[in-house]
Amino acid sequence: xxxxxxxxxxxxxxxDRLMRTQLQKMYRIAISMLQNEEDxxxxxxxxxxxxxxxxxxxxxxxxxETWLTRILINQCNDILRAGKKIIYVEDMPEIIHExxxxxxxxxxxxxxxxxxxxxxxxxxxxxxxxxxxxxxxLHITNTNVRSRMVRGRKQLEQILDxxxxxx
Numbered sequence: 001x002x003x004x005x006x007x008x009x010x011x012x013x014x015x016d017r018l019m020r021t022q023l024q025k026m027y028r029i030a031i032s033m034l035q036n037e038e039d040x041x042x043x044x045x046x047x048x049x050x051x052x053x054x055x056x057x058x059x060x061x062x063x064x065e066t067w068l069t070r071i072l073i074n075q076c077n078d079i080l081r082a083g084k085k086i087i088y089v090e091d092m093p094e095i096i097h098e099x100x101x102x103x104x105x106x107x108x109x110x111x112x113x114x115x116x117x118x119x120x121x122x123x124x125x126x127x128x129x130x131x132x133x134x135x136x137x138l139h140i141t142n143t144n145v146r147s148r149m150v151r152g153r154k155q156l157e158q159i160l161d162x163x164x165x166x167x
Contacts, residue, residue: 004061015055019048022065025127026072032122033076035111043075050075066129070137073119112159117152120145 003021006014026047030040050071058064110118123129123137124145131145138145 002061004055004058004064008056008058015052019051022068025065026068028126029069029072029119029122030076032110033073033115033119034079039076039079043072043079046075047072066133066137069123069127069129073137109156109159113152113155117148117155120148121152121156124149 003014003018007018023044026044027040030043031037034040034043047068051068058067110122113121119138120134123134124131129137131142131149135142135145140148
C-alpha cells in the first residue's frame with residue numbers, strides 16, 4: 001500500500017511521513033508567494049491540517065502533489081487577501097535548497113518579479129509542474145499560464161539586464 005493510501009486510511013505515521021516528503025516544496029512555494037517566514041509557516045500549517053481532514057478526497061494518488069499544492073496556494077492567497085503580508089527584502093530569510101537554486105542574488109531578482117509571474121515560474125521551473133497542472137491550481141486557463149510565463153521571463157530578462165548580470 002502506498003503512503004498516500006495509508007494516509008487516506010488515517011494512519012498518522014504515514015501521513016507524517018508523507019508530509020515530510022512535501023515540506024521543502026511547500027516551503028518554496030509559500031515563501032515565494034508570501035515572502036515572509038511567519039506567514040509561510042502559517043500557510044503550511046493550515047495546508048497540512050486541511051490535507052489531514054480531506055485526504056480521502058484525493059481520487060487518484062498520481063495527483064496528490066497537485067491537490068496539495070492547490071490547497072497551499074489557496075492558503076497563501078487567503079493570507080495575502082487578509083493583508084498580513086509586508087515585504088522587507090533585507091529581512092527575507094536565507095533559503096536553503098539542495099541544488100543551490102536560491103542564492104541571495106536570485107532571491108532578490110525573483111522577489112522583484114510581479115507575484116503572478118513569480119508563482120507561475122516557480123511552479124513550472126522549480127517544482128516541475130506542467131502548465132495544465134498550474135492552470136488547475138491557480139484556477140486560470142492553460143493559455144493564461146503560458147502567457148504569464150512569457151511575461152515573467154520578459155520581466156526577468158529586463159531585471160537581469162538592469163542588474164547587468166553576466167552569463
